[in-house]
Amino acid sequence: MTEKDLLLSIDNGTQSLKALVFDACGNLLAKEQVLFTPYFSDRPGWAEQDPFVFWSALCRACQGLLADSGIEKSRLAGVSVTTQRGTVVNLDKEGQPLRPAILWLDQRKCHGQPPLGGAWGLLFKVARLTDTLTYFQSEVEASWIARNQPDVWSRTHKFLLLSGYLNYRLTGRYVDSVGSQVGYLPFDYKRLRWARSWDWKWRCVPVRPAQLPQLVPPGQILGAVSRTASRETGIPEGLPVVAAAADKACEVIGSGSLDPSVGCLSYGTTATVNITHRRYIEPIPLLPAYPSAIPGFHAVEVQVFRGFWMVNWFKEEFGLPEQLAAEKTGVAPEDLFENLIEDVPPGSLGLMLQPFWTPGIRKPGPEAKGAVIGFGDIHTRAHLYRSILEGLAYALREGKERIEQRSKIPICSLRVSGGGSQSDLAMQLTADVFGLPTTRPHLYETSGLGAAIDSAVGLGLHPDFETAVAAMTHTGDRFEPDASNHKLYDALYRKVYKRMYRRLQPLYQKIREITGYPE
Template identity: 25%
Template structure:
């Protein structure tokens, strides 16, 4: 096959939208389609998705992107394979006999499990979990959401007691349904997604029986997906629906791992930060996991299969980034489109003394404060919308700095630059603020669909379109923008000190009764 007639499709399923992008072998997008889907919030702190809408959004995006691809004169058969990338800790359960979901998907920012987290932290063996799976007990991982369903949803408990309950993160649900569902659909996950459940041993890349016992799970009553490499010619099956029916799925990565791959972060010491719904910074630590002592997560960066070894990362997760901007637009009516938000930010010189701790789901890394709520400090009668927009941008940037400081302590090395992507990275003000706060250059690619590109790269490896990582290094290097820090270290440190004070002031906002 020639490179001129070889293309790769990428399913990119995020927290608020799905997209499908067709790439050529140089990493250039050729055709794409994106579709937002409804966010369901039944109660304060609850965040769900309709399982069937997740599937239909993928099929619609594939069909419409492929239609655009064909309209350019390409042959649909030139799309040789498809990769998948997805929101990670969001989980689903379904019935093995019917193939139907038993509850809405519970999304990763959901905080309904706060009381279960507190209960499990007091249990024998809780302190040993992190050294094996890399994650702390919090509302974030999929495991706690599963326990909540087992305790609170009768249909889920009945399926479990009858041995019919199937569990999976979003990648598993999509793969299962897109390849046939109960009529032969594949039931697998890759290591980057499995590492977000608290069930997997980071070193063996297999389920850890002691952890399943800690969570009170009987393996004879629950079906867990097989853990396979992120790139594989056979493990992920073939699409059974859409205009690409019969096309093999040959790669799968959790979205933040996919972004690291799409940024070509293959060398230990390289890092990327994705400013999407949340904000996620991954730092490549090489072929051995590093368990953080400073509030970070240890995770699998990617596993392209033998003869290559799995690669691990330290990760800092910020719950609110782009969703903070969405909050200003949809909940407070600040603007109707993101360009107007940027104009508001540009209408003022600074934050006017405002600090916005965007703890809508508590605070994630490196703080891990479950009992905080979103709080704006420093409001006066002179506060304008632009000041609050600036403070919202800065909230993601401050937390990124805190994460980088923790990574430097864990790794013993400091970054020379930070590669960025995601929707909020489009803001010049936000990225300049980030460079000023961390004191190193911020490096933004012209083509910012790096998460989708990572899925395409994993799929290409699965069918041998590339033989080694060196063949990829020319991708995404053109027309990059560099933001150099211009703020003095003293001024930056003063801003960060004020942020840290605000974080401490919103600790303990919820009392025990309110958490329950």
């Protein structure tokens, strides 16, 4: 009998979907990637996508992988799904989408929601969190749909995250992982389950319990591949589907970060700093610790919205020479940016960037804008590019310090994953800004590997998560901080960067009042 020793991971990102096959040692044996347009916008600030685009990409990726890689289907032990966070799908009673999915990048607001009254309203007022609650209410996608498309909302049988939609298409069951629940939903992040009936979230989100999927912890089987899904994807019928977690949570364990003293940075479209912790710790009041890819644990996280998306922004706005050169040489424009800044010294000759291109809820607040200060006639676009990388590292260092303050555990080393981790310059810069040894994992596909770790434990290929992470994750290149560079960065961070937001916040508020942007 053929040994079932391989794990299939589905990793649905913002710009592509990957089908990945790993063995029980964490080796990547096969990969198939399908690119798609991230979203379309009928109006400025909207970001939507036909859910069928995601499912079609999954089918094409799996069919291509299983047809061309030489992987024997009979060796597959199970499949797991990890996806982008906060993307929502409305389904009717037949399981068909009622409207395009609203992506996590979407910036529409639903203003004018009734204030929370009663004891909950008083509690938020006393805690001085009323503005934060109002912001939360304006961000709820379900509220926008219910108000602006009441016919769609009245016919919504299930309201799912993208992970729930793909798991439904694979199994025919409305079931999803606890580890994937990151979004504006009535979820109890502390207890890792749907909120209790009296929780304030049910009064701020127009979702009914019956519209939500059943939840199972990461590492447990949530169903099996249906006959229909097998025919469309090529995945064997009956193959167990194991609950994984959202992409960032999977990246953390896929990077080998289980101890809260090991910080995990994700240099992706959204840049984040994470630790895995058994305790529930809110790094910023009312901003929850998200579910970990390990059952019962939490991913304590601080985000920088539009993180390494800013590299793409720079490419589109200032990188025409590199784009033209890339077309001639076949080298990625991002690789040419490395050459662009090789002569720019650490600190960018005093050019300091605050990477608040997209505002947040608190620290920075909804009034925040990006800022660049310190310009002089010596500065070029090369200095601006380096200041982007440095500004992101400063913001993540600030997030690290918030996490340490709340967890009471110092972060002593860093693991970095995501697209930005492929840059040696970005890795060394990170080590220098933080003053900590910084390591990239042995492979780039840490999100898919994290999902495979969940499968490995759930299917018994490893007895527990500690064993699975030790066996399946390995460190790659290690970057030690340069003492002189760290001294310079530390002074700029403490004496300039950390004071920028406080000094500029009143001006941001005035800009918002005068221009109405951001809303």
